[in-house]
Amino acid sequence: MAYLEVKDLSKFFGTFQAIKDIEIEINEGEFVCFLGPSGCGKTTLLRCIAGLETQSSGSIIQKEKDISIEPPSNRDFGIVFQSYALFPNLSVFSNISYGLINNKWKKEDINKRVNELLELVNLQEHTSKYPSQLSGGEQQRVALARALATSPGLLLLDEPLSALDAKVRVFLRKQIRDLQRKLGVTTIMVTHDQEEAQTMADRIFVMKDGEIIQSGTPKEIYNKANSPFIASFIGSMNFIPASIDASKKVKCNDVEINCDIGSFSENDNVQLAIRPEEIQFQQENQDDNVVSGVIKEIEFLGSFQRVYFKTKNFSDELIIVDVPSSNAKKIKMDIDNEMSLYFSKEDARIYSI
Amino acid sequence: MNLFKFADIRRGKDSSDRVGQFMLGSYIILFLLFLVLPLGALISKSLENKDGEFIGLANYSLYLQEPALFQSLYNSLFVAIISTIIVVVLAFLFAYAITRTCMPFKGFFKLVALIPLLSPSILAAIALVYWFGNQGVLKEILLGKSIYGPIGIIMASVYWTFPHALIILTTSLSLSDSRLYEAAEVLKTSKLRAFFTITIPGARYGIISTAFVIFTQVFTDFGVPKVIGGNYNVLATDIYKEVVGMQNFQMGAVISMVLLVPAMIAFFIDRYSRKKQISLLTSRSVVFKPKKHFKVDMIMLAFCSVLALIIILMIGMAQYGAIVKFWPYNLNLTLKNYNFEVAGLGWDSFYNSVRLAFYAAIFGTIIIFVGSYLIEKLRINEGTRNVVQFFALMPMAVPGLVLGLAYIFFFNAKDNPLNFIYATMIILVVNTIVHFYTVSHLTAVTALKQMDKEFESVSLSLKIPIYKMFWRVTLPVCLPPIFDVSIYLFVNAMTTVSGVIFLYSYDTTLASVSAIHLDEQGEVAKAAAMAMLIVYVSVAVRLTHTIITKKVLRKTQAWRYNILDTK
CATH class of the missing domain: 1.10.3720.10 (MetI-like)
Known part of the structure; x- marks a missing residue:
């Protein structure tokens, strides 16, 4: 039996349907992400689970107990918001102990628990500071400690890292992930950052227009994106208009592509999708596809370089190839160089238009 | 389901x-x-x-x-509109001087400009009586026109509504993005053109809002026309006469409705323009910092000095009148005007x-x-x-x-x-x-x-x-x-x-009502004394408030600035 079940959940704001017939099961100790662009309903779904929004229909079951109509104060969760929502007039200690005091804890137990949490989030020396005296990352850790203080069964994270600098974000990503593993608390995080979702989650639910359009492990989502939307939302993707000819072969303009056509049939108009990092300059297998292209532009992006190729008879758009910088040193890449681009049969995917 | x-x-x-x-x-x-x-x-x-x-x-x-009653509606609209125009122009320039120039003594001017807030509106009317009344010091300035009537009402109304207008316009003018001016400067726009294409449009809603607030205040004010209106009837004094004088409650109610409708309309236009004002600003705006400009700064200094002087002269005259023995014949100072027992009133009302x-x-x-x-x-x-x-x-x-x-x-x-x-x-x-x-x-x-x-x-x-x-x-x-x-x-x-x-x-x-009744009985000095009592208390409370607020802020400074960061 799953720890948290969401059944047929819908939410209307006026006549606008923010989330549509959502079905989710989350196992105990799992870390899941609701991933999607802004306005896709992911935060609304999280707030319904917390009871901060009331759904229009459907039910939510936590630990085999139907909590669909319970007010938030009767549900078992801790929550962290993007804005931290730390109480500005209370010290770090008072913020973290905020929920403990009401639950009739003894004074020494509170001290012990707060110190434990401070250690957990590495903020021992900041006990008596006010939130405004801390950096954004530190504030977010205090918020995390406050949410965990009462040992909730479910931790909800609403875009917890979006307001932070890139460096801090990467650091906190790992810290939250480690903490979650250590405590084993079932966690749901809402994010629009695919990299965040991929590095942190056990399972990702990709949402669009109020619906879950795909769920699976980060790898599954990346490698087997079930729609061009997800393929381009998670990582980057070259899309090339193509059609399927009478002999059930994929054709991009005049170039015939060797790949699996799945359930498409002849004369379908489709699009061919290839990830920039899956295009090579050397042939690896006999049946690799090959196109030739001329370099039009090179972008230096640190660990890799993004190279734009103009192709003949293949695609009207420039083809993007990501080359690891370590490789790029060995290959001579200059504007107007002509090179052969290879990609395997497996890496070429077909989507409907 | x-x-x-x-x-x-x-x-x-x-x-x-x-x-x-x-x-x-x-x-x-x-x-x-x-x-x-x-x-x-x-x-x-x-x-x-x-x-x-x-x-x-x-x-x-x-x-x-009833032509007489209808005339009052016209009178009310007349004084309200004229006062509004004067106040908006004066307050806009004053606010501009405070927010957009490097004029010296800004703090002093801000403080003086807020003085009228501390007194009842009738205080201005009483001061005007001392300045321009039948026995006024500067009576001749009016060239034979009487202060009792529209002139007095307009002058007193301008005085007491000025700070209200100033507060709205200062806020509106200080909410300006300095990058707009930088952009204008880079594009070689003249200062004057920048003023008419950036400053005025930016403050547009503030100006509209001010105009309607001031209009309503003057249009519905009772104290000033009661004290200095003379025979010039307005709606507010009509209501009072109908209700208190003639016990004609029904007609009082009718005139109230006539008073209510323009106030309602003004209110809704004000609400609407305030909403617009907010949407003009983004959180990314860069706060405007005025640059020194000797000529403008000095002109503004002169202008603000004149206004400040007038305000001080008004309240000063009210205070002087309150402690003079028998205006204008015996100018010896006395505290006897603060003894309200003689007027059968005592300090109870205070x-x-x-x-x-x-x-x-x-x-x-x-x-x-x-x-x-x-x-x-x-x-x-x-x-x-x-x-x-x-x-x-x-x-x-x-x-x-x-x-x-x-x-x-x-x-x-x-x-x-x-x-x-x-x-x-x-x-x-x-x-x-x-x-x-x-x-x-x-x-x-x-x-x-x-x-x-x-x-x-x-x-x-x-x-x-x-x-x-x-x-x-x-x-x-x-x-x-x-x-x-x-x-x-x-x-x-x-x-x-x-x-x-x-x-x-x-x-x-x-106290405020007593001041009106004292004035009605011809006890102008006692009315001034009573009105000044109100000022003393208001000042004392304001000062206490400032001190307490400062203490609270100091005590809580550690987190004070944080509130501004969190969205």
Whole structure:
């Protein structure tokens, strides 16, 4: 039996349907992400689970107990918001102990628990500071400690890292992930950052227009994106208009592509999708596809370089190839160089238009 | 299956929800009792004859046939429009000098400009009598025209409404993005063109808003035309005459409705333009920092000095008049004018005013702040929220005189179970709180909006009832605006005339009202003394407030700046 079940959940704001017939099961100790662009309903779904929004229909079951109509104060969760929502007039200690005091804890137990949490989030020396005296990352850790203080069964994270600098974000990503593993608390995080979702989650639910359009492990989502939307939302993707000819072969303009056509049939108009990092300059297998292209532009992006190729008879758009910088040193890449681009049969995917 | 597909399912309630709902319900009942039903009583009174029978719009057609009454409407509009034009121009230039130039002594000018806020509006009228009255020092300046009439009303109105206009325009002008000016400079735009293409459009809504606020204030003011209007009748004095002089309540109600309608229209235009003003600003705007410009700075310095001098001369003359033995024949100084016993009055009215101000400040602040919190932060049904929000904004559209009259009709009715509050301190306190509700409410709402909207969610997730969080976090964080609200209520309770002129009784005379009656009896010096007493208290309270606020701020500085960062 799953720890948290969401059944047929819908939410209307006026006549606008923010989330549509959502079905989710989350196992105990799992870390899941609701991933999607802004306005896709992911935060609304999280707030319904917390009871901060009331759904229009459907039910939510936590630990085999139907909590669909319970007010938030009767549900078992801790929550962290993007804005931290730390109480500005209370010290770090008072913020973290905020929920403990009401639950009739003894004074020494509170001290012990707060110190434990401070250690957990590495903020021992900041006990008596006010939130405004801390950096954004530190504030977010205090918020995390406050949410965990009462040992909730479910931790909800609403875009917890979006307001932070890139460096801090990467650091906190790992810290939250480690903490979650250590405590084993079932966690749901809402994010629009695919990299965040991929590095942190056990399972990702990709949402669009109020619906879950795909769920699976980060790898599954990346490698087997079930729609061009997800393929381009998670990582980057070259899309090339193509059609399927009478002999059930994929054709991009005049170039015939060797790949699996799945359930498409002849004369379908489709699009061919290839990830920039899956295009090579050397042939690896006999049946690799090959196109030739001329370099039009090179972008230096640190660990890799993004190279734009103009192709003949293949695609009207420039083809993007990501080359690891370590490789790029060995290959001579200059504007107007002509090179052969290879990609395997497996890496070429077909989507409907 | 949920039949009402768009509606949310009913969620269970916890103690926070129940307390919130109960309180919200109480607010709706209070608003009905002390605002909506009295206004209803006023409307129904205007549709009755003297025997209380319904006669439709007969009173209104009677009103239209009465040329003298109709003339008052014209007079009211005339003084209100002229005063508004003068105030907007003066206050705009003053605000411009303060926000956009490097004029020296800005702090001093800001302080002086706010002086009129501390006195009842009649103080200006009394000072004008000393300056330009029949025995005035500068009577000749008027070239034979009398100060008693439109000239006096306009001058006094400009004086007492000036700071109100200045506050709105200063805010509006200080909310400007300096990058617009930088862009203009880079594009080689002349200063004058920048002024007309950036400054004026940017402050447009502030100017519109100011114009309507000032118009309403002058249009509905009672004290000034009463003291210095002479034979120049306006709507406000007409209502008073009909009700107090002729006991013609029905006609009083009709004129009240005539007063109410333009005030309502002005109110809605003001609300609309304020909303626009907010949308002009983005959080990324860079605050404008004025550059030195010798010529402009000096012109502005001269201009502000003249205005400041006039303000000081006005209040100074009121004070001088209050301590002169027998104007203008014996200019020896004396304190005998502060002895109100001779006028059969004593200091009771002054003490009553102070009591009223304290009660209004304490109870008003609590009620208004809690009310704005309920509307702003609780998860309540949208319909209920809108109803309470509307009630909270409504008082601003209702002139004090109209509200006071409505209270008479409603609470003086024999069969009203609340009849017992009539002619007591309670009705004065309630009336004052309701009359000044909206501005206080909006101040509180602005403060609450700056607080993270997820505090309540966090509290609920930690199983802390909302009211506990309110006490431990919201209240301490909002202390400065709470002080502001209480001081606003206090000073207005001290200075208001129009709201309470119908409601005081023998036991609850008030200082501002007494000043009017003293003036009526020809005791101008005593009227000045009484009005100055109000000023002393207002100043003392303001000073105390400044000191307390500074202390609170120092104590809490550690987190003060954080509120501004959190969205």
